Amino acid sequence: MTRVAERPKPFVVPEYCKGCGRCITSCTKACITMGTEINPETGLIPIVLDLSQCNGCGLCFDACPEPYGLRPQGEEAAFELLDPSTVLGPRPFDAPQPEPRPDTSVPLPEREPLIVKGTYAAAVGAVLAGCRHVFGYPITPSTEGAELMARVLPELDGVFIQAVSEVATVNMMYGAGGAGKRCMTFTSSPGFSLMLEGISYMIGAEVPAVFVNVMRGGPGLGNIGPEQADIKLVCRGLGHGNTHAIVLAPATPQEMLDIAMLSFELAFKYRNPVVVVGDGYLGQMTGKVRLPRRMVEPGIPEWAVFGDHSHRGNLICSLNLSELGLEQHNVHLNEKYERMTAEEQRADLYRCDDAEILLVACNTPAQLAKGAIKELRDKGLKVGLFRPITLWPFPIEALRTLLDRVKRLVVVEASSGQLEDELRLALSHADVLPPPLSHVRRMGGILPSQDEIIEHVLGLEEVR
Amino acid sequence: MSTSVFYHQFERHANGEGVNAHSTTYCPGCGHGLAQKFLAEAINELGVQDRTVLVSPVGCSVFSYYYFDVGNTQAPHGRAPAVAIGHKTANPDSIVICYQGDGDLASIGLAEIVSTAQLGIPITVIFVNNAIYGMTGGQMAPTTLIGQRTTTTPKGRTLLAGQPLKMAELISGLDGPVYVERVALYDNRRRTHAKRSIKKALELQVAGTGFAFVEVLSECPVHLGLEPEAAEDWVRDNMVPIFPLGVKKDTTDGAAFPVIPTARFDPEAALTAVGATTERPPRFAEEFPTHIDPEDISFKLAGSGGDGAQTAAMILTRSAINEGYDSTHIPSYGPESRGGTSYADVHVALKEVMSPAAPRPHVLVAFNAPSLAKFGPTVRPGGLVIYDSSVISARPDDLATEVRTVPVPFTGVAAELGAALVKNVVALGALQGATKVFPEETFLTAIRATLKQKCAMIPINEEAFKLGAKLAGEQVC
Numbered sequence: 001m002t003r004v005a006e007r008p009k010p011f012v013v014p015e016y017c018k019g020c021g022r023c024i025t026s027c028t029k030a031c032i033t034m035g036t037e038i039n040p041e042t043g044l045i046p047i048v049l050d051l052s053q054c055n056g057c058g059l060c061f062d063a064c065p066e067p068y069g070l071r072p073q074g075e076e077a078a079f080e081l082l083d084p085s086t087v088l089g090p091r092p093f094d095a096p097q098p099e100p101r102p103d104t105s106v107p108l109p110e111r112e113p114l115i116v117k118g119t120y121a122a123a124v125g126a127v128l129a130g131c132r133h134v135f136g137y138p139i140t141p142s143t144e145g146a147e148l149m150a151r152v153l154p155e156l157d158g159v160f161i162q163a164v165s166e167v168a169t170v171n172m173m174y175g176a177g178g179a180g181k182r183c184m185t186f187t188s189s190p191g192f193s194l195m196l197e198g199i200s201y202m203i204g205a206e207v208p209a210v211f212v213n214v215m216r217g218g219p220g221l222g223n224i225g226p227e228q229a230d231i232k233l234v235c236r237g238l239g240h241g242n243t244h245a246i247v248l249a250p251a252t253p254q255e256m257l258d259i260a261m262l263s264f265e266l267a268f269k270y271r272n273p274v275v276v277v278g279d280g281y282l283g284q285m286t287g288k289v290r291l292p293r294r295m296v297e298p299g300i301p302e303w304a305v306f307g308d309h310s311h312r313g314n315l316i317c318s319l320n321l322s323e324l325g326l327e328q329h330n331v332h333l334n335e336k337y338e339r340m341t342a343e344e345q346r347a348d349l350y351r352c353d354d355a356e357i358l359l360v361a362c363n364t365p366a367q368l369a370k371g372a373i374k375e376l377r378d379k380g381l382k383v384g385l386f387r388p389i390t391l392w393p394f395p396i397e398a399l400r401t402l403l404d405r406v407k408r409l410v411v412v413e414a415s416s417g418q419l420e421d422e423l424r425l426a427l428s429h430a431d432v433l434p435p436p437l438s439h440v441r442r443m444g445g446i447l448p449s450q451d452e453i454i455e456h457v458l459g460l461e462e463v464r
Numbered sequence: 465m466s467t468s469v470f471y472h473q474f475e476r477h478a479n480g481e482g483v484n485a486h487s488t489t490y491c492p493g494c495g496h497g498l499a500q501k502f503l504a505e506a507i508n509e510l511g512v513q514d515r516t517v518l519v520s521p522v523g524c525s526v527f528s529y530y531y532f533d534v535g536n537t538q539a540p541h542g543r544a545p546a547v548a549i550g551h552k553t554a555n556p557d558s559i560v561i562c563y564q565g566d567g568d569l570a571s572i573g574l575a576e577i578v579s580t581a582q583l584g585i586p587i588t589v590i591f592v593n594n595a596i597y598g599m600t601g602g603q604m605a606p607t608t609l610i611g612q613r614t615t616t617t618p619k620g621r622t623l624l625a626g627q628p629l630k631m632a633e634l635i636s637g638l639d640g641p642v643y644v645e646r647v648a649l650y651d652n653r654r655r656t657h658a659k660r661s662i663k664k665a666l667e668l669q670v671a672g673t674g675f676a677f678v679e680v681l682s683e684c685p686v687h688l689g690l691e692p693e694a695a696e697d698w699v700r701d702n703m704v705p706i707f708p709l710g711v712k713k714d715t716t717d718g719a720a721f722p723v724i725p726t727a728r729f730d731p732e733a734a735l736t737a738v739g740a741t742t743e744r745p746p747r748f749a750e751e752f753p754t755h756i757d758p759e760d761i762s763f764k765l766a767g768s769g770g771d772g773a774q775t776a777a778m779i780l781t782r783s784a785i786n787e788g789y790d791s792t793h794i795p796s797y798g799p800e801s802r803g804g805t806s807y808a809d810v811h812v813a814l815k816e817v818m819s820p821a822a823p824r825p826h827v828l829v830a831f832n833a834p835s836l837a838k839f840g841p842t843v844r845p846g847g848l849v850i851y852d853s854s855v856i857s858a859r860p861d862d863l864a865t866e867v868r869t870v871p872v873p874f875t876g877v878a879a880e881l882g883a884a885l886v887k888n889v890v891a892l893g894a895l896q897g898a899t900k901v902f903p904e905e906t907f908l909t910a911i912r913a914t915l916k917q918k919c920a921m922i923p924i925n926e927e928a929f930k931l932g933a934k935l936a937g938e939q940v941c
Contacts (some may be wrong), residue, residue: 148933156737172547174540450823
């Protein structure tokens with residue numbers, strides 16, 4: 001090679017040299033020696049170059065661990081930051097501004113209603129919401145969702161991956177969601193517990209995704225019967241840190257579809273995970289499900305780490321070593337939670353207009369309560385159902401308007417009082433003094449029965 | 465040597481001010497800087513900076529996103545390979561790199577790295593093994609050598625603390641990876657080679673060939689308590705005998721990983737995929753069966769697992785929905801559902817099903833005596849009990865007197881047809897014959913739809929249904 005003479009020799013900015021000396025042994029011409037003076041800027045002793053013997057072999061560049069340590073001469077001109085004191089000026093990343101690629105709403109031709117199970121309906125909703133990335137780990141009673149996705153997604157060139165665990169599952173979602181894709185999983189209580197670490201990271205890094213948790217009996221391995229004992233977890237315990245996510249509780253197969261679609265919209269609106277909780281009953285319930293007339297073709301959000309030119313400057317990260325910086329980030333997250341609380345409360349009111357006794361229930365227990373209300377109304381009792389659709393934020397505003405007339409609240413749930421705790425917290429935060437409150441509860445994989453609800457209401461002092 | 469893949473200024477590092485704007489967080493002499501430099505050069509040389517997504521781990525290299533001017537994601541401890549799968553499947557054109565240390569990859573993240581490697585998805589993993597935990601302050605790593613002192617093996621690692629884990633060998637034993645090599649950084653020759661290996665591992669992803677894994681033996685002078693030069697010698701003299709350098713696996717001339725698809729959003733395809741059709745099932749009923757209830761009829765079908773109660777219930781639900789009514793079916797849970805029994809609750813409503821449970825059914829179909837004993841007393845006054853008279857000898861005493869019973873030999877009829885499996889369809893026929901909830905043709909249409917994939921079974925099922933309907937109908941009329 002005749003160009004040997006042009007090979008660049010090294011130069012070093014002392015401030016960027018940590019004095020490790022790895023370059024010293026790499027040099028065959030003994031051009032580099034350890035310095036003797038401490039650099040006042042770094043407190044380290046940088047190396048000293050004597051290039052009289054240098055043949056420009058370049059080995060020292062590959063021995064220097066610092067990106068801006070030993071550098072080829074000739075780069076000084078382009079390397080405008082020789083003087084560390086000049087680096088304080090604004091110097092934006094080279095990366096380009098992301099181009100907006102918005103979602104599009106696509107009309108759907110009319111189809112006959114489906115006759116499907118609740119879990120299946122949620123999967124259909126997700127597909128029509130533009131979800132083509134589903135990750136999961138099989139766990140009863142949520143597996144039908146994963147099974148359906150494994151069958152359907154390949155036909156749409158989507159991806160279903162059965163992960164090695166729920167821990168891996170949630171992290172696949174962290175990756176795909178961070179890349180701006182609509183992704184989801186189906187799981188059940190013990191699996192959801194395993195995902196909490198990742199959910200905390202997703203909330204911290206503002207990554208959207210949808211989790212469908214078909215709750216089963218606990219604690220521990222429990223059983224596969226229907227329970228609602230993850231309400232505390234999804235409303236108050238989404239991993240470590242100041243975390244919240246919108247929690248939606250459908251009650252029918254139709255609502256499983258509708259809410260699955262809504263979940264993706266909310267997840268991306270707020271850049272935050274959304275949790276859909278169902279119970280094993282609802283997941284297994286077959287019913288008539290009407291299809292929407294529009295579907296979503298998702299774009300790529302501006303913040304996504306998609307892996308292309310436009311999004312190169314983006315970062316998905318929950319790490320923030322500056323206490324003030326992290327506090328600011330928490331303030332930002334809390335502002336989001338407040339916006340969710342203000343804008344996303346949802347509830348369904350059934351025969352509440354004249355109700356003096358108000359049942360409060362979600363998921364299948366709400367349907368059982370409706371059955372009970374029908375019988376109680378036949379007996380002339382003014383009973384209604386307040387059904388929170390969002391468990392967090394609790395729809396306190398809708399409830400508040402009813403409380404003037406209500407003489408008794410009865411919380412019907414399949415847990416030791418987790419929905420009631422959410423209700424009481426919401427009442428307390430809203431400074432509302434509630435009417436007398438009682439409950440019908442079952443645990444262990446059993447839902448309260450219609451008869452138990454009726455018996456409880458008939459035994460109330462307001463009724464006797 | 466120099467590359468624009470590093471940010472010109474590390475703005476994310478302490479706001480990018482002063483010396484920090486151009487210095488890494490790595491201690492003097494740390495091998496991370498070299499491995500990352502080689503990685504940056506490879507990204508640069510292959511021209512994939514825009515497409516690259518770097519997944520930073522937890523550990524000393526947690527701040528990789530300070531330095532690399534590429535798309536960056538910082539992953540939970542050990543989970544980088546799972547995060548990488550998410551990125552790669554989200555955008556198959558992206559070049560996804562997991563950069564992980566020994567605690568991250570070989571300890572807490574073992575399940576993720578092994579399963580991802582076995583999957584073989586084309587990502588590039590750079591595994592930096594320096595035999596110690598750096599960031600947390602010198603604790604034992606899974607790759608710590610026997611006898612090596614760390615803060616959690618103060619007298620040196622013994623067999624009680626386990627033996628060093630040889631990740632390159634472990635990963636190379638899997639089917640998924642196409643390229644696995646262990647390299648080092650302790651002298652010019654190893655560095656030049658390490659650079660080439662890292663570039664090759666990246667090239668294999670650019671070409672879509674498959675999963676590539678490069679283990680880099682690296683120096684941690686601070687926690688080894690050695691000067692950087694001595695740390696290089698330590699790696700050469702102590703690590704290399706336990707972690708031999710070289711290519712552990714190279715099947716890069718084999719078949720490439722399948723092409724990861726890019727999702728489609730065609731409305732027709734989506735509807736077809738979820739099973740939606742334009743076929744409106746024919747209606748045969750003239751009105752809601754108000755002779756049973758004006759607006760909401762509940763059924764319970766109860767038997768043992770294998771009796772087919774759930775399938776019969778599903779066909780009933782389908783029949784009702786086909787007739788334009790609302791209907792639900794739930795397999796029954798609760799304490800009574802233990803022990804291989806199988807109960808189904810079905811509602812058929814004029815407008816909307818409220819409670820899907822059937823605690824007081826209008827109609828009970830009992831496939832065996834225990835089911836009849838359990839649910840018979842729950843049937844509402846004026847209701848109907850249809851039971852398998854092949855296995856239940858007589859009407860139980862505790863049934864309310866105003867509950868009618870219709871005994872039909874489900875099992876016997878099915879046996880005569882030579883297909884024991886169709887006894888649930890005999891029962892369904894009996895349900896129709898006894899209740900006239902919908903016309904026969906409604907059910908037969910639903911049965912045919914249910915058996916679409918097993919056409920050969922349709923005639924015998926139709927016959928079973930008709931026999932059941934006839935035997936029950938004769939008793940009711």
